[in-house]
Amino acid sequence: MAEPAPSTRPSKKTLFAASLVGTSIEWYDYYIFGTAAALAFGSVFYPKFSSAAGTLAALATFAVGFVARPLGGAVIGHFGDRIGRRSMLVLTLLLTGGTTTLIGVLPTYAAIGVGAPLLLVLLRVLQGFGVGGEWGGAVLIASEHASPRRRAVYGSFAQFGVPVGVLTSNLAFLAVSGLSDDDFLAWGWRIPFLLSVVLVVGGLLVRSRLQDAPEFTKAKRERATSRAPFAELVRRQPVTLVLASLASIAPPAIGYTVTVYMLTYGTTAVGFDRTTLLWLILASTAIWIGAIVLAALASDRFGSRRVYVLGAVTAVLWPVPMFLLVDTGAAGPAFLSFAVAALVQGIMAGAQGGLFTEIFDVRVRYSGISIAYQLGGMVGGAVTPIVATALFGASGSSTAVALYVAALSLVSLVAAVGLSVRRATVPEDRSAAPVRPSA
Template identity: 45%
Template sequence: MSAVVPQPSGGSSPRKVAIASLIGTTIEWYDFFIYSTAAVLVFNQLFFPGFDPTTGTLLAFSTFAAGFVARPVGAIVFGHFGDRAGRKPMMVLTILIMGIATVAIGLLPTYDVIGVFAPVLLVILRLCQGFALGGEWGGAVLMATEHSPQGRRAFFGSWPQAGVAVGLILAMTLYIPLESMSPDAFMAWGWRVPFMLSAVLVITGLVIRVKVAESPEFDRVKANHSVVRMPVIEVLRTHPKQVFLVAGASLVPGIFFYLITVYNFVYAGKSEEFDSTSMLVLVIITSAVGFFVNPAAGAMADKYGAQRVYLWGLVLIVVVAFPLYFALDGGSYGLIPVCYFAATIAVYIPWALSPAYFSTAFDAKVRYSGLSLATTLGNLLGSAIAPLIAGALFAATKASVSTSIYVFVAGAVSITCALALGRVIRNKALRAGKGSDGNVQEFAAPTYSE
């Protein structure tokens, strides 16, 4: 029997909720990105000084990957309570955990002070960051999509994703003046400043998120007494195919994103013409473009269909990967920016549509668990190890084309899974009587029947 979804209460219009999700996600990803930037610029020297530069960099990337290992755990824990207690409380708790862990990293003694305990504590705090982020994303995007009006699910769901670009811009912008410091001052205390500033941002984010009303679709699940006792077990029992297809479909956007925002600084370090500061500026500028790509892609998906536009982005990623690494190999000031703009547009198209496209695969009563678990699984298999795999491939082959082929293979997997996911969503909608022409856009903002 169909039930009417309650309207947002407490003055939380879809626009206000989208803005709150955007600001909160910006803060979460700011914390996450300052770590990834420090992993490239600082951690290999301060926390792994006993190794040669290449090995130290790989170990720093390993601590970066540790955050992704904790994401599925965060997805399970926060997904469980998000489906039982509500989306809003989890949004508040995850931003608090992320903020405390980030500030603690900024206060952490280095290897020269406490020896081996320094990298151990670094990994623990990184795990805390990943744990929080594993639950934060699902809550933020569901608040935006579940508050959205009919036919605008992709547009409103894209705004939390735009926070990724803003967080990245804030994080990397802070490192530009810090890099102009003397090397000794930067290594002594300069790198800690972005981590400490997180405290101010977290307080701001907490105030904003506390004022947002609970998701109307979750309120409806409670009103219908449909709350599931063990959401993770239920989603694996009833939606196992969706979990793995969403993980696969999200594979290459995550891989390519972390290659262009984290790993490619390795190329800048090897180039005499295009240094790390130039790469920072380029990533900041292209991320600003990525911010506007998000709502534009969302609007296109609401008009043409989420699956169709999502696939356009995947194909563009695969195509752009080859000229991008050719340009980075040559260190060309002219070709690198052009390829980076194209790569940014490519990666943000599917990134923007993930909330609307993937959330339709799961019923409301297990959506937080299903969406969080599936995407964090994709991140674990893709984003977490992307810098490590790319670095190992380049070390083994001495050719950047190996990285392009890596993206190509991952892209083939994602395209296959996205096509299969579309069929699953269409069949689910047709069985519920919500569509007949196979257009994903038609049931991008469905009403659910229990």
């Protein structure tokens, strides 16, 4: 069957904008929740707890969203592999943006009691479910339109959304950082959540121009899509799925240590001003973005696995120096700490989209990359701030926290070394034929 004419395909600019805008919005929503959990939710939704217990409870609520992400990746990935990438990207945008807006108008514990944290947890679960299918679809809508030699560059489009989400979420909180503590806790924390409405409308306008790539469109027209993508994925590529999931742990482990845990640790244990930390993290995003560009270009030239392994090596080596620099209490060393951490994340982010597109077959690709990415995010992102808070509370030292993050990164390094880059483990002539779900 002939592929669509080139003129009907989205332009590179449209693909870049759709991937970037969508994931920027999703991660803006996610990061403002993490920031609010560190700065406000302990007092607003868990006031009956002690300060430390309230922070842990708020971070646990933050972690609940990560638990929902693999489920969202599996369900949304299922329909993304059967129906199409574009329609699922619209759904994920509406899910995440809508729940974020509702959090912005949620009554506090003082208003409705225990119902407030329960509603917060419910909205967080829905938000996580939506994010679970976002990254995979955003990567595929771009990378599947690219030639094999440009897949890493196209696959990196979605990755820019992560630092841009950090950038915009920090700007939103900096806009209200001048408020008194009372005003910030009373209403100031709501403003970043409510601003999500504007971002979602813009994202929907861009994504309405999208269409699925010829590779998937051809499979769909020939009825060669999988009837049960997850079952087929587990049956035919189980080792790839496990290794990809483990390899995905390091980036969120480093990222959420900086963007979530450091906001609590830096202000309470080291003595930084909240605004200072936000500005330092904000400034480091420029390095993050630059590193993604260079890593994506290097991946298309030297191979995504090699570049990703390099990033994982730096992720193992950096946590201990990162905390030592922050522990000085000086802005200069702290910025260096965050800047190198941004470089570490950028190296892996630039290679990850192309790497994951290569290793999963088109029939199960949306499911495979979504589940792997979200399982890694659950371990690296959800657990890390909680474990870090508990480790510091038990030891009184940042060394234990740094070693924990380094250990997580070592797991990813080993998995990345074992994850050979290949187009797919399923031959193309077999993947074209429909496969009935196993009993």
